[in-house]
Amino acid sequence: xxxxxxxxxxxxxxxxxxxxxxxxxxxxxxxxxTQGQPIKILxxxxxxxxxxxxxxxxxxxxxxxGSGRQLAAxxxxxDIVKNEITSHAVxxxxxxxxxxxxxxxxxxxxxxxxxxxxxxxxxxxxxVCAAGTGSFLDRQASRLNIPIEELGGYALKSRNPVRIAxxxxxxxxxxxxxxxxxxxxxxxxxGGLCQALVRNYLNNLAKGKKIEAPIFFxxxxxxxxxxxxxxxxxxxxxxxxxxxxxxxxxYGAALLAKDQVKNKGYTTFKGFDIINIEYMSRSFKCEKCxxxxxxxxxxxxxxxxxxWGDRCGRWSDVxxxxxxAHSG
Amino acid sequence: MGIPRALLYYEYxxxxxxxxxxxxxxxxxxxxxxxxxxxxxxxxxxxxACLPVKIFHGAVSDLIGKVDCVFLxxxxxxxxxxxxxxxxSGLPDMIRSSxxxxxxxxxxxxxxxLSDKTLKEAFIYTGKFITDxxxxxxxxxxxxxxxxxxxxxxTQKGVLPAQIFDGYRPPQPKGLKIAVVGHIYNLFDSYANxxxxxxxxxxxxxxxxxxxxxxxxxxxxxxxxxxxxxxxFARKIMGAVIHFTQTKDIDGVMYIMSFGCGxxxxxxxxxxxxxxxxxIPFYLLVIDEHSGEAGLDTRIExxxxxxxxxKTNDSDLSAHG
Numbered sequence: 001x002x003x004x005x006x007x008x009x010x011x012x013x014x015x016x017x018x019x020x021x022x023x024x025x026x027x028x029x030x031x032x033x034t035q036g037q038p039i040k041i042l043x044x045x046x047x048x049x050x051x052x053x054x055x056x057x058x059x060x061x062x063x064x065x066g067s068g069r070q071l072a073a074x075x076x077x078x079d080i081v082k083n084e085i086t087s088h089a090v091x092x093x094x095x096x097x098x099x100x101x102x103x104x105x106x107x108x109x110x111x112x113x114x115x116x117x118x119x120x121x122x123x124x125x126x127x128v129c130a131a132g133t134g135s136f137l138d139r140q141a142s143r144l145n146i147p148i149e150e151l152g153g154y155a156l157k158s159r160n161p162v163r164i165a166x167x168x169x170x171x172x173x174x175x176x177x178x179x180x181x182x183x184x185x186x187x188x189x190x191g192g193l194c195q196a197l198v199r200n201y202l203n204n205l206a207k208g209k210k211i212e213a214p215i216f217f218x219x220x221x222x223x224x225x226x227x228x229x230x231x232x233x234x235x236x237x238x239x240x241x242x243x244x245x246x247x248x249x250x251y252g253a254a255l256l257a258k259d260q261v262k263n264k265g266y267t268t269f270k271g272f273d274i275i276n277i278e279y280m281s282r283s284f285k286c287e288k289c290x291x292x293x294x295x296x297x298x299x300x301x302x303x304x305x306x307x308w309g310d311r312c313g314r315w316s317d318v319x320x321x322x323x324x325a326h327s328g
Numbered sequence: 329m330g331i332p333r334a335l336l337y338y339e340y341x342x343x344x345x346x347x348x349x350x351x352x353x354x355x356x357x358x359x360x361x362x363x364x365x366x367x368x369x370x371x372x373x374x375x376x377a378c379l380p381v382k383i384f385h386g387a388v389s390d391l392i393g394k395v396d397c398v399f400l401x402x403x404x405x406x407x408x409x410x411x412x413x414x415x416x417s418g419l420p421d422m423i424r425s426s427x428x429x430x431x432x433x434x435x436x437x438x439x440x441x442l443s444d445k446t447l448k449e450a451f452i453y454t455g456k457f458i459t460d461x462x463x464x465x466x467x468x469x470x471x472x473x474x475x476x477x478x479x480x481x482x483t484q485k486g487v488l489p490a491q492i493f494d495g496y497r498p499p500q501p502k503g504l505k506i507a508v509v510g511h512i513y514n515l516f517d518s519y520a521n522x523x524x525x526x527x528x529x530x531x532x533x534x535x536x537x538x539x540x541x542x543x544x545x546x547x548x549x550x551x552x553x554x555x556x557x558x559x560x561f562a563r564k565i566m567g568a569v570i571h572f573t574q575t576k577d578i579d580g581v582m583y584i585m586s587f588g589c590g591x592x593x594x595x596x597x598x599x600x601x602x603x604x605x606x607x608i609p610f611y612l613l614v615i616d617e618h619s620g621e622a623g624l625d626t627r628i629e630x631x632x633x634x635x636x637x638x639k640t641n642d643s644d645l646s647a648h649g
Contacts, residue, residue: 067622067623067626068622070622082629082633083625083626083629083630083633084626084630085626085630085633085634086629086630086633086634109623109626119634119637119638120630120633120634120637120638121634121638122609122610122634123630123631123634124612125623125626125627125630208597208600208601208604289362290359290362290363290364290365291362291363291364291519292363292364293363309621311519311523
């Protein structure tokens, strides 16, 4: 049976799976909407992977990333848990070792990664507001009753894009509605929206950063040709959308898992068995002090596997200590 | 005497506490920042204020009913030809107009911009709320100054204020060393910054802050700027950062800024430019009411990862030669 490596990226909007072989070729990729239920979607994805590759390949290592990476790692016992910045940079560098800038716009985060000589040199993430990320575009598409896949196409048809305030999602939406009520065409409004988001990205996130070509555009929003075109127009440089732009985070996690397993010589990954385990997460409010932390428990077949969310460590430390005791 | 555990508490608590206790008053601190304090801060405070000011409102409300009066000095400037954030000069008024059932307020004006001789007068004014014995007040004043001096000397030996106030003993990580800079009330309110220091220690990072540097070093470095920075705390941050660009004995700088802070928005940018020229990695962490940890962890992890990778690359010249 041939070995392969799995990367899982649990994001706010989508959960992505990538399987690569020993030569880093992509064997399988899945892009599933998270729909606010990461555990269910994780199991669903694993089930689909089992059907498609389970018979002929063995997963020799797994890595997780995305905002749900800790949860995914607990459930799968992944070999490596990495933040999205590193995962995206690793994936971009694997695709093209000269890449100098990575623009990544996902569901609720947008990032800029500056790479020099094959290393992350500088990066920035959106601060407190998620304006201009995938979930906002999603919302606008559903409000306008347009499938999200077609949003970019509308923008390309725009001849006189309107000016939309892009700094804040709430402002942008009310600006869009006001323009629409004065009879502006849908194409021009969406075109304006794409420009506003790009302007916001470049003026806030990328402020002061030296954006040099080659520039990669990754993440779910890279599917939007309107945004890509707006970037090209603003930066006056061609933008490269890599072939697996939508799963680059998971791809990076798979690459990192491959390295990690090479280094340590074995994998902790639990395999497809997790499909049969009943996982449940539940939360309770700890009332031992005025913080009233929301503590979350991960329960596997009725047994508490992990707890997190408490500030003082009263709950999470106990579980960690137990785990150390088990493994030691 | 109630003292809210917020804002300049982190800078002057030993001074205030010693002064009031010498005069025979009992000092009552508000609870450590917690969810309840933040929530009442959000309820009472005007919406556009920054998180630390909201926490201050919550801290004062926590004292209501527990104390006979609260100490809310109107701090306008703490050094000659310098100011601090303008919100501080309006703080007692903001509190009075927003919080109901407030006990009597001592709102001594501290304004050392023209002359630091007014400090003694301010203390006498404050002390008179408790006693008419001027000699006793002056004695307490001197003792309080000494307590403040001891506190500053201790931090400059590398003891973080968190350690002095809470008895928290940080581990001694052996990994990378970074400087965490920002306003003192953002650095040492572990609730507001979501246990940042603990998270860094868990990543085997050792941490220094501007408070651990000698005043002389800060002054000399800050004087290298073309124009004097007239915000006292900004000047301290800037002095520290300029110092780091010369010594280069740290692996990176993390700036903690509260969302909406006017001073930070200038200074963070200035710091970034100076550090970039010196090729020292910089990361700006903006804090607000968020209680989710994933976003913060991602940023810290990514920054630490970047530092580690950059460092290994530096020492391994052949990698991309």
